[in-house]
Amino acid sequence: MNDTFLKACRGEKTDYTPIWMMRQAGRYLPEYQKVRGNISFLDLCKNPELCVEVTLQPVGILGMDAAILFSDILIPIEAMGARLEFHEGQGPLLPDRIRTGAAVDRLVVPDPEATMPFVMETIRLLRRELKVPLIGFAGAPFTCATYIIEGGSSKTFWETKKLMYTQPEVFHRLMAKISRTTLLYLLAQARAGAQALQLFDSWAGILAPCDFERFALPYVQEIIAGLQQTGLPIIYFANNGATLLDLSVSSGADVIGLDWRINIGEAVRRVGRRAVQGNLDPFALLLPKDELRRRIQGILDGAQEAFGHIFNLGHGIHQFTPPEQARIAVEAVHELSCRRP
Numbered sequence: 001m002n003d004t005f006l007k008a009c010r011g012e013k014t015d016y017t018p019i020w021m022m023r024q025a026g027r028y029l030p031e032y033q034k035v036r037g038n039i040s041f042l043d044l045c046k047n048p049e050l051c052v053e054v055t056l057q058p059v060g061i062l063g064m065d066a067a068i069l070f071s072d073i074l075i076p077i078e079a080m081g082a083r084l085e086f087h088e089g090q091g092p093l094l095p096d097r098i099r100t101g102a103a104v105d106r107l108v109v110p111d112p113e114a115t116m117p118f119v120m121e122t123i124r125l126l127r128r129e130l131k132v133p134l135i136g137f138a139g140a141p142f143t144c145a146t147y148i149i150e151g152g153s154s155k156t157f158w159e160t161k162k163l164m165y166t167q168p169e170v171f172h173r174l175m176a177k178i179s180r181t182t183l184l185y186l187l188a189q190a191r192a193g194a195q196a197l198q199l200f201d202s203w204a205g206i207l208a209p210c211d212f213e214r215f216a217l218p219y220v221q222e223i224i225a226g227l228q229q230t231g232l233p234i235i236y237f238a239n240n241g242a243t244l245l246d247l248s249v250s251s252g253a254d255v256i257g258l259d260w261r262i263n264i265g266e267a268v269r270r271v272g273r274r275a276v277q278g279n280l281d282p283f284a285l286l287l288p289k290d291e292l293r294r295r296i297q298g299i300l301d302g303a304q305e306a307f308g309h310i311f312n313l314g315h316g317i318h319q320f321t322p323p324e325q326a327r328i329a330v331e332a333v334h335e336l337s338c339r340r341p
């Protein structure tokens with residue numbers, strides 16, 4: 001069992017810096033494309049045997065030190081009663097566009113075991129196969145709220161901010177319902193065998209710090225407090241979150257995810273006695289090998305004084321990344337971080 005990742009999360013000494021990549025199971029891998037050729041994305045998410053297969057791919061092919069459950073942050077939103085569709089070549093579509101108090105009241109807080117049994121089954125099956133730790137995950141409430149309110153991805157987040165500023169009571173009611181759902185869902189993942197849990201706050205960075213503090217952070221704190229009973233390391237990743245870093249630390253997470261826009265040495269100083277995860281620009285995987293290795297060395301050097309460091313990209317791996325480049329990065333992190341006596 002390779003538990004380097006879990007040790008780094010807890011700030012324990014490791015022989016080398018562990019690495020995994022956000023969105024490591026996905027379209028850049030021909031092996032994933034082959035599975036996806038025969039099935040829609042949503043049907044894939046609901047098929048435990050195939051989820052196991054694609055979760056294992058990046059671990060086996062690229063040598064990652066952790067696996068992340070193959071699923072999507074929008075799965076529990078569908079379980080709450082908002083319809084979810086994926087159309088080929090487009091982002092997610094949630095046609096119900098929840099924007100009124102009455103619509104929020106119609107959403108339910110689902111029993112995760114009853115409505116998403118395929119997720120827990122995937123976790124149980126994976127634990128029998130894996131030789132590296134398994135990360136479970138969910139979207140953070142604010143990011144989930146943007147998809148529910150906008151009905152999909154957005155450029156301006158007009159409807160989200162309109163609800164937040166003009167009907168704050170409705171917005172908070174929606175956030176409370178998503179948070180309760182997320183906590184129960186992550187507790188179920190922990191019971192099924194997840195060994196660490198990550199909250200993805202992909203859109204936190206569109207908020208002013210004062211709004212993040214008022215409308216988003218309290219819900220993250222509530223979830224993380226509720227997860228303490230699991231004893232599992234909790235990772236909080238706020239994308240575009242350099243300006244929110246001090247607030248992110250107050251989330252209570254054990255590991256603070258960093259995007260690539262911040263210097264990791266500066267982040268380490270601000271984060272203090274918590275592990276950090278990051279933060280190579282996903283597009284830097286396109287660099288020639290020598291330059292890529294220098295970039296990786298720079299991040300390892302910057303994180304030298306970190307309480308713990310898990311190497312990762314600063315956001316998800318891009319779908320057109322050559323897998324060979326990801327493999328070079330994994331090899332470089334392992335080699336360059338190897339502690340020589």
Ligand SMILES: Cc1c2[nH]c(c1CCC(=O)O)Cc1[nH]c(c(CCC(=O)O)c1C)Cc1[nH]c(c(CCC(=O)O)c1C)Cc1[nH]c(c(C)c1CCC(=O)O)C2
Binds near residue numbers: 072
């Ligand atoms: C915002 C978000 C979503 N999903 C997720 C986030 C947070 C992380 C981030 O900010 O990137 C999280 C996610 N989505 C997926 C995973 C699987 C685990 C992993 O390998 O990291 C994880 C952890 C698979 C996926 N989720 C999705 C794919 C592609 C689906 C396909 O095969 O066509 C995968 C592999 C679909 C998805 N799902 C979502 C979007 C916006 C899209 C479309 C992306 C696009 O079209 O480029 C919502």
